[in-house]
Amino acid sequence: MSDAETLADRVRDGELRLYELDDHADSDTAAEARRRLLEAETETTLETIGDYSFPAAEAADTAIENMIGAAQIPMGVAGPVAVDGGAASGAYYLPLATTEGALVASVNRGLSVIDDAGGSTARVTKNGMTRAPVFRVDGVAEAAETVEWVESHEADLREAAESTTSHGELLGVESYVVGDSVYLRFAYDTKDAMGMNMVTIATREACDVVEAETPASLVAVSGNLCSDKKPAAINAVEGRGRSVTADVVIPGELVEDRLGTTAEGIVEANTRKNLIGSAKAGSLGFNAHAANVVAAAFLATGQDEAHVVEGSNAITTMETRERDEDGSEDLYASISLASLQVGTVGGGTKLPTQAEALDVLDLRGGGDPAGENANALAEVIAVGALAGELSLLAALSSRHLASAHEDLGR
Numbered sequence: 001m002s003d004a005e006t007l008a009d010r011v012r013d014g015e016l017r018l019y020e021l022d023d024h025a026d027s028d029t030a031a032e033a034r035r036r037l038l039e040a041e042t043e044t045t046l047e048t049i050g051d052y053s054f055p056a057a058e059a060a061d062t063a064i065e066n067m068i069g070a071a072q073i074p075m076g077v078a079g080p081v082a083v084d085g086g087a088a089s090g091a092y093y094l095p096l097a098t099t100e101g102a103l104v105a106s107v108n109r110g111l112s113v114i115d116d117a118g119g120s121t122a123r124v125t126k127n128g129m130t131r132a133p134v135f136r137v138d139g140v141a142e143a144a145e146t147v148e149w150v151e152s153h154e155a156d157l158r159e160a161a162e163s164t165t166s167h168g169e170l171l172g173v174e175s176y177v178v179g180d181s182v183y184l185r186f187a188y189d190t191k192d193a194m195g196m197n198m199v200t201i202a203t204r205e206a207c208d209v210v211e212a213e214t215p216a217s218l219v220a221v222s223g224n225l226c227s228d229k230k231p232a233a234i235n236a237v238e239g240r241g242r243s244v245t246a247d248v249v250i251p252g253e254l255v256e257d258r259l260g261t262t263a264e265g266i267v268e269a270n271t272r273k274n275l276i277g278s279a280k281a282g283s284l285g286f287n288a289h290a291a292n293v294v295a296a297a298f299l300a301t302g303q304d305e306a307h308v309v310e311g312s313n314a315i316t317t318m319e320t321r322e323r324d325e326d327g328s329e330d331l332y333a334s335i336s337l338a339s340l341q342v343g344t345v346g347g348g349t350k351l352p353t354q355a356e357a358l359d360v361l362d363l364r365g366g367g368d369p370a371g372e373n374a375n376a377l378a379e380v381i382a383v384g385a386l387a388g389e390l391s392l393l394a395a396l397s398s399r400h401l402a403s404a405h406e407d408l409g410r
């Protein structure tokens with residue numbers, strides 16, 4: 001073991017590489033050595049980056065390489081809000097980590113209006129994490145032969161895939177052919193794990209069977225039809241991770257008292273902006289800012305932040321509903337997130353900050369039965385996203401967006 005300055009010198013002399021420092025010191029000392037080197041080479045001071053409170057060894061073990069410290073992002077909380085979900089049940093506070101002033105206020109306003117309206121109903125309607133390897137064949141005949149074999153031997157692929165995990169279950173395999181390329185889109189129930197490591201390991205095992213039994217030769221375990229961390233229509237249509245929907249009916253008076261506009265005003269803003277405007281833009285997302293809530297909830301609870309790409313793939317609907325007694329108009333509001341990838345075990349959920357945030361939701365760790373905690377997390381995030389939509393559409397409709405950000409964000 002050496003001290004940080006000695007280690008930094010050894011890197012400077014070319015004796016050690018930056019990423020080898022953990023083999024020569026504990027993770028805190030290794031991180032300090034990297035900071036010292038970086039500070040000297042870039043003429044900076046990295047005191048704040050180095051001022052972290054989680055165990056470096058735990059983070060360096062599975063969450064980060066070449067660790068120098070932590071990026072601290074302010075965390076706020078919105079809620080509580082009552083959620084009547086398939087898995088979520090009761091009142092929830094939603095932790096949100098962001099640097100965008102006005103965002104937490106906006107979600108908080110939306111959640112408080114939803115709560116006053118009696119809470120939101122939410123359901124996970126589909127669940128399947130996908131991995132789609134690509135294989136090479138010599139032409140269409142071999143492609144057809146491979147697809148036929150896969151379709152008639154799903155049980156063999158399931159046995160191979162599930163031999164690598166005690167939680168994951170193979171739900172099905174969809175085949176796609178493009179000339180001499182064959183894509184097999186494997187979908188799994190990953191229970192409470194977001195599941196990307198799990199399904200990649202399981203699919204690799206199944207690929208060995210495909211290669212042994214068909215003419216196909218594996219090119220890449222991910223062939224982009226999965227489609228992971230890229231905007232893709234297949235995720236919007238077929239779903240990936242959890243497909244989750246939340247809705248609420250808000251009395252017209254509440255819209256006027258709490259959101260400063262009318263149900264009709266919000267509906268018109270949604271139609272012209274989220275639906276027509278998005279269509280004209282060729283957008284995959286027909287929403288205002290689902291990405292804001294998904295990103296902030298992901299950072300707070302230890303999700304893979306790159307999955308905001310698919311997680312924000314959402315459609316917001318708003319319509320007026322006439323109330324029988326007095327003919328006044330209420331607001332029906334919904335959001336449907338097609339491909340929200342969340343977990344309450346594994347990945348970044350293990351880190352202490354993120355684990356504490358999951359504790360606020362009472363959703364840390366495995367659910368009972370397995371999968372219920374991740375379902376509940378998906379439902380609560382969907383309700384948060386619905387709140388963000390309501391509050392932002394109201395601000396646009398009442399022409400308050402610019403002043404809100406002037407007041408709270410600069």
Ligand SMILES: CC(C)(COP(=O)([O-])OP(=O)([O-])OC[C@H]1O[C@@H](n2cnc3c(N)ncnc32)[C@H](O)[C@@H]1OP(=O)([O-])[O-])[C@@H](O)C(=O)NCCC(=O)NCCSC(=O)C[C@@](C)(O)CC(=O)[O-]
Nearest residue numbers: 102103104105106108109112288289391392395400401404
């Ligand atoms: C900012 C508000 C909420 C003010 O809204 P308001 O109605 O003027 O505020 P209020 O002082 O009357 O308070 C109403 C409620 O808001 C909440 N609230 C109010 N202030 C706070 C605060 N400081 N901290 C926490 N919560 C707060 C709180 O729930 C409060 O209720 P109460 O608890 O008092 O009964 C409103 O104007 C608003 O929501 N504006 C919209 C802001 C927004 O949604 N920004 C999103 C980011 S925009 C962006 O990134 C994407 C974009 C816009 O480019 C996408 C696109 O193209 O559309």
Ligand SMILES: NC(=O)C1=CN([C@@H]2O[C@H](COP(=O)(O)OP(=O)(O)OC[C@H]3O[C@@H](n4cnc5c(N)ncnc54)[C@H](OP(=O)(O)O)[C@@H]3O)[C@@H](O)[C@H]2O)C=CC1
Nearest residue numbers: 165166167191192193194195196197198200304346347366
């Ligand atoms: N490999 C890749 O291509 C990619 C990886 N990632 C990264 O993958 C990580 C997430 O992968 P993920 O597989 O979720 O996590 P982990 O790799 O951390 O694995 C989670 C494991 O937890 C175990 N487990 C314990 N309890 C449960 C439960 N209740 N439900 C489900 N599993 C349980 C399972 O073990 P067992 O299987 O033995 O049952 C599961 O495989 C993130 O760090 C992400 O950034 C992201 C994108 C792509």
